[in-house]
Amino acid sequence: MIKLSDILFREVALVIIGGGPAGLAAAISAKKNGIRDLIIIERNDWLGGILPQCIHDGFGIEIFDEALTGPEYAQRFIDELNLLEIPYMLNSMALEITLDKNVYVASPEGLFCFKAKAIILAMGCRERTRGQICIPGTRPAGVYTAGVAQNLINLKNMMVGKNIVILGSGDVGMIMARRLTLEGAKVHAVVEILPHTNGLPRNHQQCLIDYEIPLLLSHTVTEIQGRNRVNSVTISPVNKELESIKLNQRKITCDTLLLSVGLIPENELSKTSNVKLNPVTGGAFVDENLETSVSGVFACGNVLHVHDVVDFVTLEAERAGKSASLYIFGKQTKSKRIRVEAGSGIRYILPNFISKKTDIEMSLRVKHPGEQVSIGFFDGKKLLKTKKFRKVHPAQMIKIKLKESETRAIKTLKVRVLQ
Ligand SMILES: Cc1cc2nc3c(=O)[nH]c(=O)nc-3n(C[C@H](O)[C@H](O)[C@H](O)COP(=O)(O)OP(=O)(O)OC[C@H]3O[C@@H](n4cnc5c(N)ncnc54)[C@H](O)[C@@H]3O)c2cc1C
Known part of the structure; x- marks a missing residue:
């Protein structure tokens, strides 16, 4: 039986759960955006998540314009993390997130309770x-x-x-x-x-x-x-x-x-904090700031949706780190959001909610492979935008940018494959 006096309480601005590519990039971005008081919690005895075992090349083409191996890609971020003196705990498992953003962690040093202002979920996924x-x-x-x-x-x-x-x-x-x-x-x-x-x-x-x-x-x-x-x-x-x-x-x-x-996003922990999950992706519902249904809890990487390429994980995590910083500094703009819906031919689209205030990059996957496919964005029956692709495949993530000027006046937003 654990007594209250056995728990080591710590106040911290930002807790990042998971030290894979998503957690590393989110932490680096948060630190560069002014958060000094942060910590990464990682259950393994190494950083880099799944990457150390991916010794083939093909990582980093988007970000570094180089075909790196998994360990090389991870090392670039670990080096930067160390340079920025961002603290992390290895062999440490986050067990529970309470509704008031306390994160309980079992580590070799004992049982910790981090009282966080914001949390970034970056726990990756596991295999079926x-x-x-x-x-x-x-x-x-x-x-x-x-x-x-x-x-x-x-x-x-x-x-x-x-x-x-x-x-x-x-x-x-x-x-x-x-x-x-x-x-x-x-x-x-x-x-x-x-x-x-x-x-x-x-x-x-x-x-x-x-x-x-x-x-x-x-x-x-x-x-x-x-x-x-x-x-x-x-x-x-x-x-x-x-x-x-x-x-x-x-x-x-x-x-x-x-x-x-198949891969399953590791969201058992997210459920303890009441984060609402999307049955299609297995990840959280998020808005354009990558904020979940729980204020101050953000998600990125494979725990949010299974990515095809690690570079997109990194770019998404950088946005999560920046959003968490704005939240902590009280600079996040809260405005009325509208729901983004996946229509026929679309398996899912992220973010699930947008505020119409900024340009947004949408990530989506189609249900079936196809050639010469057009994807359309609709406000009710009104077609706002179409984008044509020579080839689409369900395994490939599609990115489409929506400008603020294109969404400013909309009441609803639905995306579907055009026949
Ligand atoms: C076999 C394989 C081959 C791949 N090949 C390529 C490729 O060629 N090119 C490419 O771009 N991408 C490739 N990928 C994809 C890429 O590796 C992933 O997209 C990326 O690793 C996802 O990063 P992540 O940080 O979200 O998750 P992960 O890398 O899974 O990291 C999540 C981390 O969270 C930790 N964690 C989970 N729960 C907890 C908890 N409760 N407490 C503490 N820590 C926790 C885990 O231990 C893990 O370290 C491949 C993936 C695999 C599996």
Whole structure:
């Protein structure tokens, strides 16, 4: 039983939860915007979040115009954090956020309660597992999520198997198909339930096509076989409703199944502070300042919505850091907001609320891949703006800027794909 006297109370202007790319960029931005009294809470014993295990390149193209590896990208921000003398706590888990913005943290030094003026949520996301997609069969060794396999191979020098099937063509799954091939394993198939890949087109080309790894679209794994270790999986086609059909089922002999079947924003903590969550993204509803439904609580990075590219995480987090600073200094302009709605063909759009007072960059994802697609913004029936794209893909985040002059007089805002 913990007594009140066991808790170490501290007052602090800004608490940032998570020391991944989002937390690092938010902290640096807050400090540069005048916040001296801030702290990053990170549960791992390192900074950089998922990046240290992403040893492939492709990070930083947008921000640094260089293709860096994950560890190199993270190090640039860690160096700046140290230069700015921003404090952080490692091996420290934020357990609860109360309604009055107290953040309880378990750390090797004891149990802390940070009484914060503002909080930035930057907890990233976690992978979906076998249990969440309910694959029938036995429970042998050899079933990994793609991120866990990446961690074992890249950071612990442990090979996960020799004959591999990958379920899900998300970016992590495709990157791991290439990685395992380079390490000498045979990737028999990447199996995808959708009729298109679920990751970036560049990863489809560079990780699967370039290495001649078979991609089975509109298929899924319907059974795992094996006693101690996986020895085969059953692959079945699916119909338009994504239900598996018995016709043309086949077994693939393998010793390992990797799952790359989606990422879930880590918002259990956000719920303790009453932050309202969007069922589509799994992240918070936010306004253009990235402020959640709870005043003074901001969100950015993969905990807000799963990003395709880390550079966009950094840019978003910089905005969250600046917004939190304005809030702390009492300079945030509060004005009437309107709800932004995702219409037909749009999976989601952020921010969810805008104030019509500034230019805004909207981030959105479409539901289906397409070519020569126009996206339209409407106030009721009135078309405000259209933007045409040569190609769109659900895995790719689309950014569209709305000028203050375009939204100044609107009463509603809805975005949809035009036929
Ligand atoms: C396998 C893989 C490959 C990728 N490849 C690319 C690529 O080639 N190019 C690219 O641009 N992007 C790539 N990405 C995406 C990029 O890595 C992510 O977009 C980025 O890491 C998200 O940053 P984040 O800070 O939001 O989350 P994370 O990096 O997940 O960081 C979140 C941090 O919060 C901490 N945390 C969570 N909960 C708590 C708590 N309660 N208390 C304390 N700390 C907590 C976690 O420990 C973690 O360190 C890849 C991602 C993966 C997984």
